[in-house]
Amino acid sequence: MRDRVTRHEALFAVAGGPLAWFVQVCAGFAASSQPCFRAGESIVAHARGIGLPLAVGIACLLIAIASVLLSWRLLTRTRNETAGDHQHLLETGRGRTRFMALWGLDLGIVFAGIIALNLVLQVGLQPCAR
8 A cells, every 4th residue: 555645635635625615606606596687687587497506516515525535545544654643743743644634534524514505405495586
């Protein structure tokens, strides 16, 4: 088993969840608000166009979960990078790879939860306000 962590792995582990949430919010807003406005004027629409936001949301949730799993794998792989627990590492500044993996795990879990909550809200709420 290899011990070296590449920059791409660390970058995806830390930024995968937040970037997936950003894509979900932007794409969901664009797809959900488009039936509500025509030529810049508000219209009353009862269409439930949730197909695209639902598909994008599920894809983003899978990306966030993948970043959590990668972060967990990187955390276990770098467990013996240096001696000491997390308090010791904070004081000495060693174990940067383990630090990044820990932050990737935390961010991935939080943003996966936010993406899941957004999915529930997109399916359950009306896309257009009256």
